[in-house]
Every structure is written in structure tokens, then in C-alpha cells.
Amino acid sequence: MELKIRQATLEDIPEITSVFRDTIRAINSKDYSEKQIQVWASGANDLDKWEDRIKNNYFIVAENENRIVGFAYLKNGNYFDGLFVHKDYQRQGIAIKLMRIIESKVITNGYEIIKSDVSITALPFFEDQYYSVEKKQKKSFKGLVFENYIVYKEL
Numbered sequence: 001m002e003l004k005i006r007q008a009t010l011e012d013i014p015e016i017t018s019v020f021r022d023t024i025r026a027i028n029s030k031d032y033s034e035k036q037i038q039v040w041a042s043g044a045n046d047l048d049k050w051e052d053r054i055k056n057n058y059f060i061v062a063e064n065e066n067r068i069v070g071f072a073y074l075k076n077g078n079y080f081d082g083l084f085v086h087k088d089y090q091r092q093g094i095a096i097k098l099m100r101i102i103e104s105k106v107i108t109n110g111y112e113i114i115k116s117d118v119s120i121t122a123l124p125f126f127e128d129q130y131y132s133v134e135k136k137q138k139k140s141f142k143g144l145v146f147e148n149y150i151v152y153k154e155l
């Protein structure tokens with residue numbers, strides 16, 4: 001697979017949001033309830049929020065043959081706010097590549113620590129990449145409670 005990683009543009013929003021929706025439905029569904037998955041995936045429809053994320057964060061996409069197969073974004077210099085890989089491209093090293101670029105950006109931004117909130121589904125991946133759990137938390141989103149983990153790594 002030939003992966004190209006580049007910064008996202010507003011034209012990518014339809015593809016990014018479909019990766020987001022499909023990955024949550026297909027992959028995160030093993031760790032969260034049907035209702036939680038429905039509400040979480042509906043975040044794909046909040047187009048103003050995606051536009052804001054692309055404009056105001058460091059937002060990168062991974063492409064294979066002109067198709068977006070993963071994306072990641074960094075908020076406020078060192079907060080790793082999102083990482084999603086296409087449901088049909090899991091376990092092919094795409095998340096690691098995106099993470100390396102995000103981590104390099106954090107170093108360039110002058111920070112020594114990267115932080116994130118990660119899903120139950122993504123925790124094994126982050127632990128595998130030497131992130132430590134600061135705490136398990138319950139986060140509210142659209143009236144539902146989601147369990148996830150605050151993690152960090154010294155770079």
C-alpha cells in the first residue's frame with residue numbers, strides 16, 4: 001500500500017465524515033452500546049464542527065490511491081484530539097504513521113508531553129505505543145455518558 005499523508009482541506013469533509021461514521025459503527029461498536037454508537041456516529045453530521053477542526057487544528061489525512069483511509073488531528077499544540085482508521089484498513093500500520101507525524105508536530109510546537117482522551121477500543125493501541133493512563137473517565141456527549149481514558153506520553 002502506498003500511503004500519502006497530507007494536511008486536510010475543507011473539500012475532504014465528506015470523506016472524513018464517512019470514515020468517522022463507518023469506523024465508529026463497524027469498529028467501536030464492540031465496546032459501546034447501540035445507543036452510544038448512534039449518538040457518537042451522528043457527530044459526522046455536525047459539518048460546522050468539522051470545518052472548525054480542519055481550519056483551527058493541525059489536521060492530517062492518510063490517502064491510498066486518492067482515497068482517505070485514516071485521519072488524525074491535534075488541538076492546542078499538544079492535545080491529540082482524534083485518530084480514526086477506515087474500517088477496511090485496520091491493522092495495516094496507518095494509525096502508527098499518523099501518530100508519528102502528530103507527535104513530531106507536538107515536539108515542533110515546543111511540548112514534551114502529548115495528551116489524549118481515548119476510547120476503550122483504541123486504548124490497547126495507545127498502550128502499545130507507550131502511552132500511560134492518567135485516569136479512566138466518564139464523559140458526557142449529547143446526553144449520554146461515554147467511558148474513556150485520559151492518556152499521555154513523554155516525547
Ligand SMILES: CC(C)(COP(=O)(O)OP(=O)(O)OC[C@H]1O[C@@H](n2cnc3c(N)ncnc32)[C@H](O)[C@@H]1OP(=O)(O)O)[C@@H](O)C(=O)NCCC(=O)NCCS
Pocket residue numbers: 023024027028081082083084085086089090091092093094095096097117118119121122124125128
Ligand atoms: C485504534 C486505531 C486508530 C488503530 O488503527 P490501526 O491503523 O489499525 O493501527 P496500526 O495498524 O497502526 O496498529 C499498530 C500496532 O498497534 C497495536 N494495535 C493496534 N490496534 C490494536 C488493538 N485493537 N488491540 C491491540 N493492539 C493493537 C498492534 O501492536 C499493532 O501492530 P500489529 O497489527 O502489527 O499487531 C483503529 O483501530 C481505529 O480507528 N479504531 C476506532 C476509532 C477510535 O476508537 N479511535 C480513537 C478515538 S478516541
